[in-house]
Amino acid sequence: MFYLFLAIFFSFSFVIAAENNCLKCHKGIENIRQPDSEMMKEIFHIAEKVGYPRNDCIVCHGGNPEATTKEEAHKGTIKPFIEGIKTEHGIIKGPQNFYPDPGSPWINKYTCGMCHKEQVMTQYTSLMFTEAGKIQGSLWGFGGIEGYQHKIGNYNVHTLNIHKVLGTETYKKYMQEIKKAEPQVYPISMKALPPAPTAEEVEKNPQLAVYTYLRQECLRCHTGVKGRQKRGDYRGMGCSSCHIPYSNEGFYEGSDPTIPKNERGHLLVHEIQGTREAKVKVHGITYSGIPVETCTTCHDRGKRIGVSYQGLMETAYKSPFLEDGSDQPKLHTKHYLHLHADIHLRKGMLCQDCPTSIDVHSDGILSGTTLAPVEVECQDCHGTPDKYPWELPLGYGDEVKGEVPAKGKPRGVADTLLEYLKQGTEYPKEDGYLLTARGNPFGNVVRKGNDVIVHTAGGKDLKLEPLKKLKEKGKLNDEAMVAMVHIKAHIDKMECYACHATWAPQCYGCHIKIDYSKGIKHPDWIAMGNDRTPDGLTADARGEYKKHLIDGNIVETRSYLRWENPPLAVNGEHRISPAIPGCQTTVTVIGKDGKPLLLNHIFKIPDVEGAGKEGQLAIDISPVQPHTIQKEARKCESCHTNPVAMGYGIEEGKLYADPSKPYIVELMTADGKVIPKIYKTQINSIPNLKYDWSRFVSEKGQQLQTVGHHYSGSRPLNNEERAKLDRRGICLSCHQTMPDKDLAVSLMVHVKEYAGIKIDREKHNSILRKLVLLGAWVQILGVVAGAFLLIGGIILYKRRKSKK
Incomplete structure (x- = not known):
């Protein structure tokens, strides 16, 4: 009887193990990968190894595979995962608990890391986790609080031992040389961002408001949290940030009956996107790779390379109207113009097709700016x-x-x-x-x-x-x-994209207001990342935003936007590159009593060479790869006859009135006296700024604002470079008089009148080219003739000397 009972028990246990209990509730859910894929075969293999060959869900999610209720199923894990599984790579541990999002960086060493150890090992040194570049850049705009150092990240983190760093031996040696050249960009460790200040602390030191700005506004994109849940910003966390599809609207469109289809914030389908082999099927459409819109979930601010790659340029306007007459909807909380997308995208290349795995996942070396980890060049x-x-x-x-x-x-x-x-x-x-x-x-x-x-x-x-x-x-x-x-x-x-990136988003004048007067509080993204439960979910992922609210309400705006003909500067690779404002921070801080502690204030960077002196204004022009590449490059004139390209500003800054003076629009006398007693200033002053935002170097070479603050090589074009670039007025050396007609017509009339030649634009360009070549040959022949004369003179001199 006892043996019969044991037989029945083990038979019953096998039936339970042979079933996938998860599918009793989640019937119809999509396979995370195709059953015949290598990844899915490995998942089946691990499930079989731990005694649950049909219950493959637990390999990533953990939980109790023998439970019959939701509450029990979504709790704990099985013993083999806790103790470790023996594999050809050694003992590996599986899920230690039930994980709703197995990609969470706080637990993914027990999930994704079972097979993808290298990428999980290096994730904490990735810029997508530390956001060190954003932090240093914001601190720069508030007076260069950390100077050129990049030693602050979202969390405490250390670079890996050189033997664990990913890459070839050649690569590792190369990176050691680069680290010596720019040590401030490749720190050994990063300390966690200082805590958010209270309103009282800001009263004493308004500069501390930068930490409110960072924690509330800038750091929502890092992979340690799920991020802002708004249209275009829905995503997972950790590995799931990129490898699980979320639509812009954030609705689930799969077949799992337990996931609501009318509630935003859910994955599109329960499938992994990544390589060409990872096929995702949605509504009869099959795709592979990571869609560009997944990347723009985060890459729509700062350098804006994600949306720029798509041809999207921010605008203040809501047109054109939709089919029902409503406004253009906000995407990433912005409205857009549609310009030409990058040629690589139009050829069918996704964002992931250029960067290497190291560029994205990190190699284990800490870096402080986007240029630092990227190993790819045109x-x-x-x-x-x-x-x-x-x-x-x-x-x-x-x-x-x-x-x-x-x-x-x-x-x-x-x-x-x-x-x-x-x-x-x-x-x-x-x-x-x-x-x-x-x-x-x-x-x-x-x-x-x-x-x-x-x-x-x-x-x-x-x-x-x-x-x-x-x-x-x-x-x-x-x-x-x-x-x-x-x-x-x-x-x-020069960088190839100095010519082939024909446009770039230029947000001139970044006006930030941090208001502590109305008791308004907003979520602290880093505090939420630090508040995580054993299931890997952070406070925001659990919907517990109210647990981590901090003082301050942030409003951002700008002076004006441009996109055409970005200026040129020298980047950290010592090459001439396009540049954009990034950021030209103007700070207003409102205290608890509603009075400004800082008003339209531009900080200055401490002068490292002088004790206590102030240096450049802390508004910055940043060299950039705009990701707006076109096959047809910029016209030569867009640089060689354009003061913007030289750093002199739009129309050399002559159109922009002095921003350091307030401007009042009212009834006035002829000599400028305001007539009414009740009036308001229309445009207030920005005390430290005396020129157009787009002007960052003078014609004499005086630098007017900082140009890059990551690499030591970043700078405006120097006097020699600008002299070579500047070709304004050259045509006037010949064309001082032109007929008063349309230029194209006048060109032909003018040449026919004075030279008796019928000429079109193509012939004119051909003549110019010949003139340039002729000029070059005249110079060469002049040098040769000079050399012959010199040699002849020496010979003649020696002959006369020998006769004497």
């Missing part, structure tokens, strides 16, 4: 007109530590990938995997003959002809030949 795929990508030396285009000569040892290609990269889609190597500027192989870019094949996560295989091949085949037009071949300094000294 030349890595496109090469130069003289060299294929594999003929360029390592470091070309990434000259953080100084100029890299193009004649250095060729970098070649790689025969194999790093092991952790093989967990994704492994493409045929053809003639070798291309290498990044820092020495790691691309997982998705290969050489095939003298072509480059880019395999996109979205399923496209794009053939790219490098610049050298285009030149050899005569496919470069005259403008391209002049810009890249005849004027080689453009290639050696």
Whole structure:
């Protein structure tokens, strides 16, 4: 009888283990991956190893697979996960509790980390977690509180031991050299952001309001929390931030009956997005890769590279109206214009197709700005007109530590990938995997003959002809030949996107008001990230926003927006680059009594060279890769005859009235006296600012605001560079008089009248080109003639001397 009871018990236990109890409630839920995928096979294998072959849900979510109620099922985990599972990679531990979001960075070492150890290990040094660049940038705008140092992050974190850092040995050595060149950008550790100040503390020191600004407004995007739950901003946390799809509207559109379909804030479907092999199916549509809109969930502020890549440019206007006559809806809390999207997107490339895994997940080295971890340069795929990508030396285009000569040892290609990269889609190597500027192989870019094949996560295989091949085949037009071949300094000294990024979002004048007067409180994103339960959920993910409210109400606005012809500056790689305001912080702080503690205040950066002296205004122009690349580059005139490009400002700043003086609009006498006694100032003064926001260097070379505050190499163009750039008035050396007609017509009439030649624009340009070449040859011949005269003079002198 006893043995019969045991047999029945074990049989019953097997039936329970053989069933997926989760599906009794979640019947119809989507497979997280296709059943025949390698990832799903590994999940099944782990489930079988722990004795629940049909209950694969517990491998990621934990919980009690034998429970019959929701409350019991969503509690705890099984013993093998707690004690550890023996695998070929050693003992690994699974979920230690029930995890609603297995991607949470606070617990994902027990979920995603079972298979993806490297990415989970380095996640805490990623900028998406620390947000160190944002923090240093905000502290800079409030008076350079930490100077050039990047030692503050969202949480306490340390860089990994060099032996644990990801990448090839060549890459690791290269990064050590870069760290020596710019140590302030690559700190060994970061300390957690100071706590939010109280209204009373701000009364004593208004500068402390920066920590309210950071905690309430700037730091909502980091992967340690779910972030702001508004249209366009819905996402998961940790790995789920990118690898679980959320629509802009935030509704669940799958088949799980337990997830409400009329409530915002849910994933789109219960599936993983990532590599080409990870197919996601929604409403009969199958896609792979991470959609661009997933990235713009966070990348819609700061440099705005996500929305810019899509061709979206912020606007203050709500038009055009929708089908029902309503306003354009807000996306990421903004309205947009639609400009030309980046050519890479129009070719079918997702955001993830350029950066490497290290660029996104981190290599284990702490970095303080977006330029610091990115190892990819345009030349890595496109090469130069003289060299294929594999003929360029390592470091070309990434000259953080100084100029890299193009004649250095060729970098070649790689025969194999790093092991952790093989967990994704492994493409045929053809003639070798291309290498990044820092020495790691691309997982998705290969050489095939003298072509480059880019395999996109979205399923496209794009053939790219490098610049050298285009030149050899005569496919470069005259403008391209002049810009890249005849004027080689453009290639050696400038970023490719200095010409090919034809527009960039320029938010001039960032006006921040932090008001402590009305008792209004808002959530503290870092405090919510620090308040986490054993299931990996932070306070915001649990909906407990009210637990972490802090004093202060923040309002942001700007002076004006532009997008065309961004100015030029020198970036941290010592190359000429487009630049945008980032940020031109003007601070207003309202105290508890409603009176301003600071009003339209621009801080100054302490002068490091002088004791107690003030240096530049703490408004900044920031070098940037705008991610708005077009095949047709900017016109030469957009830089060479444009004061904006030189840093002199829009129309040299002559249109903008002195902002340091208030402006009153009222009934006035002829000599400017206000007639009514009751009136208001229309535009108040900004005391420290005496010129247009777009003007950051004077014609004599005086720097008017900071230009980059991360890398030591960032600066405005110097006097010599601006002199070479400035070609205004050259046409007037010949064309001092022009007929008073349309320019195109007058050109033909003018030349026919004075030279007897019928000419069109193309012929005019041809003549100009010939004149330039003729001028060059005259200079060369002049040098040669001079040399002959010098040699002849020396010979004649020696002959006369010998006769004497």
